[in-house]
Amino acid sequence: MKNILITYLTLILSFSYSYSQDKWEVEIKDSTAYDIGFINYWRHVKPYSLKITNDSIVVNKEYHDPILIPTDLRLNQESYYELKSNDTLYQLTVKRVNYTNIEYLIKGKTKNEVFFSREGMAILESSFYLGSEGVYEKNEGEIYGMSDYNIELNGLGEIKLLIPVGTDEIIDYIERQGENKLYLSFNKIEK
Known part of the structure; x- marks a missing residue:
C-alpha cells in the first residue's frame, strides 16, 4: 500500500511539474495592425498558445481552424x-x-x-x-x-x-x- 501511495504521489508531482513548465506562447505579427484593447482581450483569454497574423487568429495551434477577422472593407480605402x-x-x-x-x-x-x-x-x-x-x-x-x-x-x-x-x-x-x-x-x- 505504501508503494502505491508513493507511486501515485510521484505521478501527481511529475504531471504537475511538467504542466507548470508549459509556456504560454503569444505571437503577434504586427501589434500596430490591431487596436490595443483587442490585443489585451486576447492576452486576457490566455489560451495555451495564441498567434495573430494579418486577418487570422490561431488559438491553441489550431491552424486548420483559425478565427478570421472581417476584412470586407478594403484597407486604407x-x-x-x-x-x-x-x-x-x-x-x-x-x-x-x-x-x-x-x-x-x-x-x-x-x-x-x-x-x-x-x-x-x-x-x-x-x-x-x-x-x-x-x-x-x-x-x-x-x-x-x-x-x-x-x-x-x-x-x-x-x-x-x-x-x-x-x-x-x-x-x-x-x-x-x-x-x-x-x-x-x-x-x-x-x-
Whole structure:
C-alpha cells in the first residue's frame, strides 16, 4: 500500500511539474495592425498558445481552424454610403485603417444645412467571433451576420457601427442615449 501511495504521489508531482513548465506562447505579427484593447482581450483569454497574423487568429495551434477577422472593407480605402429620408440626406464615409479599426464620418443634412455630425474611430468588438450582433438579409436565403464596431464618444451613450461579414453593401449606425435611439441604415454608393 505504501508503494502505491508513493507511486501515485510521484505521478501527481511529475504531471504537475511538467504542466507548470508549459509556456504560454503569444505571437503577434504586427501589434500596430490591431487596436490595443483587442490585443489585451486576447492576452486576457490566455489560451495555451495564441498567434495573430494579418486577418487570422490561431488559438491553441489550431491552424486548420483559425478565427478570421472581417476584412470586407478594403484597407486604407474610403467607402461611401448614403441614407435618404424625405428631405434629409445622411452621408457616411468609412476607411479601415488596420484589422480592427475603422475611421468614420457621418453628416446629416436638410436643405444643404448640416444638422448632425459624428466623426471618430470604430473598433471591432474583441469577442466578435462569439456571434453576430445583427443580421442583414439581402434576399430571401441570402443572410449575412453583422460585426459590431464600438464607438466611444464622451457622454453620448452606446454607439456602434454594424458591418455585415461577406458584403460591404450596407452599414448600420446605432446610437443610444438613455431612452432615445437613433438607427441609420446606409447603402453603399459609388463616387
